[in-house]
Amino acid sequence: MRLMLLALTLGLATSTAFASGEHAGSHSSADAADVDRTIRFEAGDMWFEPEGLDIAPGETIRFEIVNTGNLEHEFVIGDAEAQAAHRKMMQEMSGSHGDGHAGHGGHDMAEGEHGGVMPAVTIAPGETAELVWTAPGNVDTLEYACNIPGHYESGMSGNIDFQG
Amino acid sequence: MASSRVITHPLSRRQLLKGGAALGIGSAAALGLRPAWANPWGQANTYAKGIEEGPEVALAIRRESLDIDGKQARPISINGTSPGPLIRLKEGQDAVLRVTNLLDEPTSIHWHGLILPPGMDGVPGVSFAGIEPGETFTYRIPIRQNGTYWYHSHSGMQEQLGHAGPLIIDAAEREPFRYDREHVLLLTDWTFEDPMSVFRNLKTAEGYYNFQERTIADFFADVREKGFAATADMRGMWAKMRMSSRDIADVTGSTYTYLLNGHSPGENWTALFKAGERIRLRVINGSAMSYFDVRIPGLKMTVVAADGQPVQPVPVDEFRIAVAETYDVLVTPEDDTAYTIFAESMDRSGYARATLAPREGMESDIPERRRIADRGMEAMGAHGMAGMDHSGMEGMDHSGMEGMDHSGMEGMDHSGMEGMDHSGMQGMDHGGGGMTKETSKTRENGMLASGEAQPGSRYGQAGIGIDPEERRVLVYRDLKAFTPWPDRREPGREMELHLTGNMERYMWSFDGKKFSEVTGPIHFEKDERLRLILVNDTMMEHPIHLHGMWMELENGQGELIPRKHTLNVKPGERVSALITADAEGSWAFHCHLLYHMDAGMFRVVKVS
Numbered sequence: 059m060r061l062m063l064l065a066l067t068l069g070l071a072t073s074t075a076f077a078s079g080e081h082a083g084s085h086s087s088a089d090a091a092d093v094d095r096t097i098r099f100e101a102g103d104m105w106f107e108p109e110g111l112d113i114a115p116g117e118t119i120r121f122e123i124v125n126t127g128n129l130e131h132e133f134v135i136g137d138a139e140a141q142a143a144h145r146k147m148m149q150e151m152s153g154s155h156g157d158g159h160a161g162h163g164g165h166d167m168a169e170g171e172h173g174g175v176m177p178a179v180t181i182a183p184g185e186t187a188e189l190v191w192t193a194p195g196n197v198d199t200l201e202y203a204c205n206i207p208g209h210y211e212s213g214m215s216g217n218i219d220f221q222g
Numbered sequence: 223m224a225s226s227r228v229i230t231h232p233l234s235r236r237q238l239l240k241g242g243a244a245l246g247i248g249s250a251a252a253l254g255l256r257p258a259w260a261n262p263w264g265q266a267n268t269y270a271k272g273i274e275e276g277p278e279v280a281l282a283i284r285r286e287s288l289d290i291d292g293k294q295a296r297p298i299s300i301n302g303t304s305p306g307p308l309i310r311l312k313e314g315q316d317a318v319l320r321v322t323n324l325l326d327e328p329t330s331i332h333w334h335g336l337i338l339p340p341g342m343d344g345v346p347g348v349s350f351a352g353i354e355p356g357e358t359f360t361y362r363i364p365i366r367q368n369g370t371y372w373y374h375s376h377s378g379m380q381e382q383l384g385h386a387g388p389l390i391i392d393a394a395e396r397e398p399f400r401y402d403r404e405h406v407l408l409l410t411d412w413t414f415e416d417p418m419s420v421f422r423n424l425k426t427a428e429g430y431y432n433f434q435e436r437t438i439a440d441f442f443a444d445v446r447e448k449g450f451a452a453t454a455d456m457r458g459m460w461a462k463m464r465m466s467s468r469d470i471a472d473v474t475g476s477t478y479t480y481l482l483n484g485h486s487p488g489e490n491w492t493a494l495f496k497a498g499e500r501i502r503l504r505v506i507n508g509s510a511m512s513y514f515d516v517r518i519p520g521l522k523m524t525v526v527a528a529d530g531q532p533v534q535p536v537p538v539d540e541f542r543i544a545v546a547e548t549y550d551v552l553v554t555p556e557d558d559t560a561y562t563i564f565a566e567s568m569d570r571s572g573y574a575r576a577t578l579a580p581r582e583g584m585e586s587d588i589p590e591r592r593r594i595a596d597r598g599m600e601a602m603g604a605h606g607m608a609g610m611d612h613s614g615m616e617g618m619d620h621s622g623m624e625g626m627d628h629s630g631m632e633g634m635d636h637s638g639m640e641g642m643d644h645s646g647m648q649g650m651d652h653g654g655g656g657m658t659k660e661t662s663k664t665r666e667n668g669m670l671a672s673g674e675a676q677p678g679s680r681y682g683q684a685g686i687g688i689d690p691e692e693r694r695v696l697v698y699r700d701l702k703a704f705t706p707w708p709d710r711r712e713p714g715r716e717m718e719l720h721l722t723g724n725m726e727r728y729m730w731s732f733d734g735k736k737f738s739e740v741t742g743p744i745h746f747e748k749d750e751r752l753r754l755i756l757v758n759d760t761m762m763e764h765p766i767h768l769h770g771m772w773m774e775l776e777n778g779q780g781e782l783i784p785r786k787h788t789l790n791v792k793p794g795e796r797v798s799a800l801i802t803a804d805a806e807g808s809w810a811f812h813c814h815l816l817y818h819m820d821a822g823m824f825r826v827v828k829v830s
Contacts, residue, residue: 102396102398103398103704104398104399104400104535105396105400128704128705129534129704149537207535207536207537208524208526208534208535208536208537209535211500211522211524211535211537211552211554212398212399212400212524212526212535212552213399213400213401213500
C-alpha cells in the first residue's frame with residue numbers, strides 16, 4: 059500500500075486557505091526540532107481515538123496515526139466546509155453505482171474548496187503514518203476526518219478546539 | 223412498559239464534549255441517548271408498542287379489537303399491541319422467551335435471522351409441534367450475534383394479522399459506527415380483509431388486486447412511441463405468456479394500508495432528533511407481501527448493516543428493502559427542520575410514511591409517487607433466453623460459463639412460452655446480465671471461485687421502477703463485509719434450485735414442485751460447504767429465506783461477500799450463495815412472500 063506522507067509547516071494560514079507544504083516521504087530535521095508534542099492517534103473501523111483534541115494556536119504537532127482497522131483510512135485536517143467539499147469529491151470519484159471500488163483510487167491529496175490543500179495522510183490497515191502540522195493562529199475550531207465514502211458518516215471525525 | 227433504559231455502547235465522546243462536560247453514563251439520559259420507544263420527551267406514541275428486555279421475556283399472543291388507521295380491526299396482538307413490542311437482547315445472553323398462546327388456534331414465533339438450536343426456530347412441523355391454545359412454550363436461545371432482526375408467527379396467515387415485531391440484539395463489542403440516537407422503523411402491510419379471503423382471491427384471479435393493467439389508452443400511447451407493429455408484437459407476446467407486464471406485486475394498496483411502526487401515513491408517526499445528531503435507523507420490512515423503496519428527501523443515508531450484519535458504509539439516497547430484510551442506516555440531519563421518511567411500495571400502489579423531526583407535530587412534504595413501471599424483458603432472463611434466437615449475440619463472452627452445470631435445468635417447464643415471438647426483443651440489453659462485463663474466475667472443477675458473481679446475476683441493479691440516474695440507490699453489489707467470514711473453504715458442490723410458478727393458478731414452487739408434492743427434504747451434509755444457486759424462472763421478485771444458517775451472497779466482492787438471511791432474487795435472475803452446513807437438524811427454506819410460501823414455495827432443508 060502506498061503510504062503518502064505530507065509534511066506541512068504552516069507558517070501563515072487564514073482560517074480556510076492552507077498553504078501546501080513540501081510533499082515528501084521524509085521530513086527535514088528542522089521539523090522534528092520544531093515539534094512541540096507528539097499525539098498518537100488510532101484509526102479503527104469506523105472511529106478515531108481520541109475523539110476530540112485541544113490544541114494551542116501556533117503549536118506544532120507530530121501526529122502518529124496507526125490504522126488498527128481492516129480498511130484503509132485517511133486523516134485530514136481542515137475546516138468543516140473544506141472537509142465536506144473533499145468528501146463530496148471522493149464520493150464522486152468512488153463511482154455512483156457500486157462498482158465495488160471503495161478504495162481510494164487516485165486520491166493523493168485532500169483538496170479543499172478554497173484553493174488550498176489540507177494536510178492529509180492515507181494509512182493502509184496495520185500501517186502507521188506520521189503528519190507534522192502547525193496549528194494556525196486565528197481559528198476557533200477545525201475538524202479531523204476520514205473522508206473515504208461512508209467513513210465520516212459512520213463517525214470518523216473529531217473536533218480540534220483551540221484554547222486561548 | 224416504557225422503560226427509561228440507557229444505551230451504554232454508542233456513547234459518543236464527541237457528543238459529550240459538545241455538552242461541555244465529562245458526563246457519566248447516568249447523566250447520558252439527559253442528552254436523550256435512549257432507545258427510541260423509551261424516549262423521546264414523554265411522547266406516548268413513539269413506537270407505542272413498548273419494549274421487552276431480555277434475557278427473560280414473557281409474551282402473550284391474543285386476538286383482540288384494536289384501532290388501525292383509526293378504524294376498528296381485529297389483529298393478533300403480542301402483549302397487547304400489534305405489531306408486537308420490541309424485544310431487546312444482548313449478545314452473550316442466554317435468552318429465555320416464554321410465549322403463551324391465548325388464541326383459539328395454534329401459534330408460533332420464529333426469530334428471523336437468529337442462529338439457534340433447531341428446536342427453538344419456531345416453525346410448526348419442522349422445528350417443533352407449534353404452541354397449542356392455552357399452552358406456553360419456552361424458547362431458550364444462546365444469543366451469539368448482534369444487530370437488527372425481527373420475529374413473527376410461522377403459523378398459517380397469522381403474520382398478515384400483525385403477529386410480528388422488532389428484535390434488537392445489542393453488540394458485546396464496539397460496532398463499526400457511532401451514533402447518538404436510534405429509532406426502529408418496522409414496515410408492515412395491513413389489510414382489513416380476512417387473509418384467507420385474500421389468498422382465495424389470489425387463487426381465483428391472479429390479478430385480483432392489480433388495477434394497474436395496461437389499458438387501451440396505454441396501447442395507443444405505445445403505438446405513438448413504438449409504432450403499431452412493435453406494440454402489437456409486444457402485447458401478443460405478453461398475452462401468450464399469460465402474464466401482465468404490470469404484475470409488480472400480487473397484493474397491492476387496493477387492499478393494503480402500509481404501516482410504519484403500526485401507524486398509517488395519515489397518522490404520521492414521528493421520530494424525534496436534535497439537529498446535528500447522528501441517528502441510527504433500524505429499518506425492518508415485516509410485511510407479508512410488500513417490498514418498499516425507502517428514502518428521506520434532504521438526507522443522505524449511510525447503510526451500515528444488512529440483515530443485522532455490519533457492512534462497509536455506503537452513502538445512498540434510497541434503498542429497496544425486500545420482505546424480511548433489514549437495513550441499518552445512519553443519517554445526520556444538520557437542520558432544525560422536519561424530514562419525511564418515505565417508504566413507497568415497489569408497485570407504487572401506496573406508501574408508508576413517518577416524520578423525522580426536532581419537535582412533535584411537524585411535517586414535511588410527501589414526495590409524489592412514481593409511476594408504475596412495466597416489467598422489462600430482462601424479467602424473462604435466463605429461461606426466456608433458452609428459446610431465443612441467439613444469432614445476434616455473437617461476440618458474447620461465454621468463457622465464464624464453461625463447465626456450468628445445466629443438468630438441473632432439464633426439468634424446467636418452458637411449455638408456457640412456446641410460440642413466443644422474439645422478434646421484438648432485438649433491442650434487449652444484455653449488459654446487465656453480467657455475461658459480457660464480468661470476466662469470471664473459474665476453478666479447475668468448472669465451478670466459479672468463491673465470491674464471484676454468477677453469470678445472469680444483476681447485483682448492480684436495484685430492480686424495477688427505480689431510476690439509478692435520478693438518485694444513488696443501494697444495490698446488492700455495494701454490500702461488502704469488513705472481514706472474511708470464518709469458513710474460507712471453496713464450495714464442495716453446487717445445488718441449483720429454480721424458483722417457479724404458475725401465475726394464473728397462483729401456484730408457487732421450487733423446481734416446479736409445490737411443498738405438498740415433494741417427497742423429502744433437501745439434504746445438506748453436516749459441515750459441508752456448498753453453493754446454492756437460485757434461478758428465478760418467474761416474473762416476480764422472491765425474497766428467499768434460509769433458516770438456521772447464513773447465506774453468503776456471492777455478489778462479486780470476493781472474500782468480503784456479505785452474509786444474509788434473506789436474498790432478493792429479481793425476475794429472471796440467477797444468484798448464488800455459499801453456505802456452511804454446520805447446523806444439524808431440519809430447517810425451513812422458503813419464499814418470504816406469505817402467500818407464495820403458503821401456495822407451496824417452501825422446502826425443508828435437513829442437515830445431517
